[in-house]
Structures are given as C-alpha cells and as structure tokens.
Amino acid sequence: MTTAIVLGGGFAGVLAAAVLARHGGDVLVAEGDRYPSGPLPRRGLPQARHSHVLVTGGARALEDLLPGTLEALYARGAHRRGLTGDALILSAEGWFGRHDTGAYLVSCTRALLDQVVRHRALAGGRVTVWQDARVLALTGDAARVTGVTISRAGGPPETVEADLVVDATGRRSKAPRWLAGLGVPEVAETVVSSGLAYATRLYRAPEGLAAGLPAIMIHPGAADGRPGQGATLFPVEDDRWVVTLTGTRGGEPPAREPGFTAFARRLRSPVVAVLMAAATPLGRVRPYRDTANRRRFFERTPLPEGFLAIGDAVVAVNPVYSHGMSIAALGALRLDRELTRHGGVKPSRTPELQAAVAEVADPSWRMAIGQDSRYAVRDDAPPAGTAAARSLLSRATLTSPELATRLFHAQTLIAPAPERERTP
Numbered sequence: 001m002t003t004a005i006v007l008g009g010g011f012a013g014v015l016a017a018a019v020l021a022r023h024g025g026d027v028l029v030a031e032g033d034r035y036p037s038g039p040l041p042r043r044g045l046p047q048a049r050h051s052h053v054l055v056t057g058g059a060r061a062l063e064d065l066l067p068g069t070l071e072a073l074y075a076r077g078a079h080r081r082g083l084t085g086d087a088l089i090l091s092a093e094g095w096f097g098r099h100d101t102g103a104y105l106v107s108c109t110r111a112l113l114d115q116v117v118r119h120r121a122l123a124g125g126r127v128t129v130w131q132d133a134r135v136l137a138l139t140g141d142a143a144r145v146t147g148v149t150i151s152r153a154g155g156p157p158e159t160v161e162a163d164l165v166v167d168a169t170g171r172r173s174k175a176p177r178w179l180a181g182l183g184v185p186e187v188a189e190t191v192v193s194s195g196l197a198y199a200t201r202l203y204r205a206p207e208g209l210a211a212g213l214p215a216i217m218i219h220p221g222a223a224d225g226r227p228g229q230g231a232t233l234f235p236v237e238d239d240r241w242v243v244t245l246t247g248t249r250g251g252e253p254p255a256r257e258p259g260f261t262a263f264a265r266r267l268r269s270p271v272v273a274v275l276m277a278a279a280t281p282l283g284r285v286r287p288y289r290d291t292a293n294r295r296r297f298f299e300r301t302p303l304p305e306g307f308l309a310i311g312d313a314v315v316a317v318n319p320v321y322s323h324g325m326s327i328a329a330l331g332a333l334r335l336d337r338e339l340t341r342h343g344g345v346k347p348s349r350t351p352e353l354q355a356a357v358a359e360v361a362d363p364s365w366r367m368a369i370g371q372d373s374r375y376a377v378r379d380d381a382p383p384a385g386t387a388a389a390r391s392l393l394s395r396a397t398l399t400s401p402e403l404a405t406r407l408f409h410a411q412t413l414i415a416p417a418p419e420r421e422r423t424p
C-alpha cells in the first residue's frame with residue numbers, strides 16, 4: 001500500500017490529501033499550525049484576514065473534487081456574485097456594463113472557506129492530521145525521497161517514512177532548500193513583484209444592505225498619478241463586508257485610521273468610502289505586503305522520485321488577481337485525473353505529475369506577470385506588448401457582452417468545455 005505525507009494542511013494540502021486518499025493510499029497531513037475551533041484566522045495563514053474570493057474555474061474544480069461544497073458554503077452565508085451582472089467594476093478605462101457572462105465569484109471569509117473545505121476533504125477516515133507538526137527537512141537522496149523529519153509540538157525531530165511526499169507549505173515553501181540538502185540541483189525561481197501592498201478591514205453592514213450588495217472592484221487608473229491604487233468591497237457571511245485597499249510603492253494604503261478611510265475617499269470612485277461610512281468597523285486595519293508573483297520551476301529540476309509540490313509552493317500569483325486557491329483546486333483536480341490515468345499513486349511517476357501541476361498553473365502565471373509588467377521590479381521579461389493589448393481589450397469589453405464574456409472567462413479560469421465534466 002502507498003503511504004503519502006502532505007506537508008502543510010492549508011487549502012492545497014487538504015485537497016491533495018483528499019485526492020490521494022481516494023486513490024487508495026494512507027495519507028498523513030503534517031500541519032505546523034493548530035486549526036481554530038471555528039471559522040477564525042490562524043497564525044499559519046496570515047493572508048486569511050484579507051479578501052479571498054473563489055473564481056469560477058476554482059469553484060467548479062472544488063465542486064468536482066468535493067461535490068456539495070459550494071452549497072455548504074452558501075448555507076453558511078457565502079455569496080455568489082455574477083460577473084458582471086452582480087458587480088460594480090471600475091476598470092482603468094471606465095465602468096463595466098452589467099453583462100451575464102456566466103463567470104462568477106464566491107465570496108466569504110477565507111476562514112470559513114478553509115473550515116468548510118477542510119471538513120469535507122478530511123472526511124472519510126483515510127487521512128490522519130497531525131497539527132502543531134512542523135516539517136524540518138526531507139529524507140532520502142537525490143534519486144528518491146523517503147520521508148521527512150518533523151518536530152511535533154516543539155519536540156525533537158522525528159523521521160516519518162512515506163512513499164510519496166507532497167509539499168503544500170505555501171508561498172514561503174522551503175522545499176527547494178530541503179531538496180538541496182539531498183543533493184538535488186537548485187530549483188529555478190522567478191519573482192515578479194509589482195510592489196503591491198494590501199490593507200484590509202472588516203465591517204458590519206448596515207441593516208438592509210448586507211445580502212444584496214454587489215461585489216465592488218475599483219481598479220487602478222492607467223495614468224492617474226496614484227500608482228496601482230484600488231479597492232474591493234465584498235459581502236461575506238454574517239452580514240459583514242470585507243474592504244481591501246491596495247497601492248504600489250509610494251502609494252501604499254495606510255495600515256491605520258484615519259488614513260485608511262481617507263485613502264478610500266481619494267480613489268477614482270468614492271463608492272467604497274461611502275459604504276464604509278455607513279458601516280461599522282470590526283477590528284483593526286490589517287496590512288499585508290508579501291504579494292510578489294513567485295514561481296518555482298520544480299518541473300524543470302531533475303526531481304527525486306516520490307516528491308511533488310502543489311499550490312502556492314509552485315506558483316503564487318499576486319493576490320489581487322484572486323487566482324491562488326483556484327490554482328490549488330485545479331492542480332488537485334489534475335492530480336486526481338493523472339492518478340486515475342496512472343492507475344494510482346506510483347512514486348516513480350512524480351516528475352510527470354509535477355509537470356501536469358505546473359501546466360495547470362501556467363495561464364494564471366502568464367496573466368499575472370503580463371499585467372504586473374506595468375509596475376514590476378522583476379528578473380525576467382513578460383511577453384512584449386501584453387499590457388498594451390490588455391488595456392485595449394479592457395476598453396472594448398466595457399460595453400461588449402461577447403468581449404466581456406471572453407475576458408471574464410479568462411480572468412476566472414473557466415476551462416474550455418471539453419475539459420469539463422460538470423459545470424455547476
């Protein structure tokens with residue numbers, strides 16, 4: 001029997017664990033953090049305090065992996081907002097018309113999303129979770145990974161053997177360093193940073209305005225002298241709104257009041273500031289700066305058998321594009337299909353699996369670095385003309401339902417029809 005250990009029990013980790021368990025293995029998830037008892041933020045997931053929406057492609061993948069999850073989320077207060085019919089979107093070129101494009105996003109707190117997904121992914125009894133279990137290193141050699149060393153509850157390192165080790169430790173993954181410790185050549189990495197900073201605050205919605213509010217997105221202007229400044233306001237569960245303000249270097253949103261509100265008032269549209277003024281703040285403003293696009297090219301490395309990386313550990317895009325969780329869900333779905341094709345988990349096939357996972361993330365990566373080329377401090381060049389082409393397309397899509405459909409299908413990672421089995 002194959003045994004697998006998944007490093008990190010975040011969004012990608014629990015989905016990978018569910019997939020591996022379905023293919024007949026015993027699965028252990030080693031999570032360095034402790035899960036909260038309810039839908040609350042936790043230390044190991046600092047980004048969970050910020051807006052998290054699940055775009056259509058990811059929502060569909062999640063539903064394929066764990067049927068009934070979207071209904072479970074809606075039952076707990078998550079909102080579905082059609083793009084652009086249930087949204088107010090001010091692009092660099094103007095307001096989008098309200099079109100029925102078939103694309104949508106699911107909005108709730110990241111804490112609720114994680115709790116619901118984790119509960120469903122780990123149901124079934126084949127997955128064991130160790131919390132407070134920090135992974136320290138990989139064991140084996142450059143040809144074969146045989147397990148990991150882990151410190152449980154701060155105790156001395158212990159070795160856990162496994163046929164398959166899946167790194168899902170997220171954006172700050174140390175897997176390249178761990179692999180180097182086994183003698184594996186360096187994993188190539190590309191970082192493209194727009195320098196975007198986030199500041200987020202939760203609000204209690206005023207009575208009567210909670211459930212029906214559209215999703216609101218104010219994009220940065222093309223040349224308004226306030227580089228990269230924008231805002232989103234999304235309705236979330238329990239009659240709350242989450243407001244995120246964004247800005248690039250020199251135009252970052254303040255991490256406290258009164259600057260936070262003043263920043264919202266100065267944006268290209270005051271709509272978010274007007275709604276904030278009518279709502280009740282809940283908790284303080286939370287800043288976040290680690291937003292660079294980061295890709296680790298594991299698939300170009302001669303990887304040892306028995307090792308695989310997924311989720312943000314492979315491709316972490318600028319969060320402003322709302323793709324990260326969808327990349328994780330689409331990657332887990334692809335893993336599921338590859339394992340079906342291979343007849344189960346075969347550690348010798350992990351390099352192929354790694355290539356498949358990277359392929360799924362590629363469209364998001366290209367879109368993100370193309371867009372960020374406007375502000376980027378980077379160590380490679382995006383395709384020539386990408387930003388200009390995007391701007392032209394964006395202007396035309398404001399009024400054209402056909403173009404809006406194309407754009408929002410691309411932006412929400414809706415796969416071409418033949419690749420889909422179900423389309424909730």
Ligand SMILES: Cc1cc2nc3c(=O)[nH]c(=O)nc-3n(C[C@H](O)[C@H](O)[C@H](O)COP(=O)(O)OP(=O)(O)OC[C@H]3O[C@@H](n4cnc5c(N)ncnc54)[C@H](O)[C@@H]3O)c2cc1C
Binds near residue numbers: 009168169312319320
């Ligand atoms: C500010 C912000 C906003 C975002 N907004 C969106 C959005 O709107 N939509 C969207 O789709 N995506 C969004 N994202 C991206 C999303 O958060 C990530 O893509 C997603 O969390 C990736 O899942 P993951 O499981 O790969 O990593 P994570 O969710 O980060 O999970 C990694 C897990 O590994 C654990 N871990 C780390 N190191 C160790 C170790 N050594 N040993 C054991 N466990 C370890 C951590 O505790 C954590 O549980 C946003 C990101 C940020 C930063």
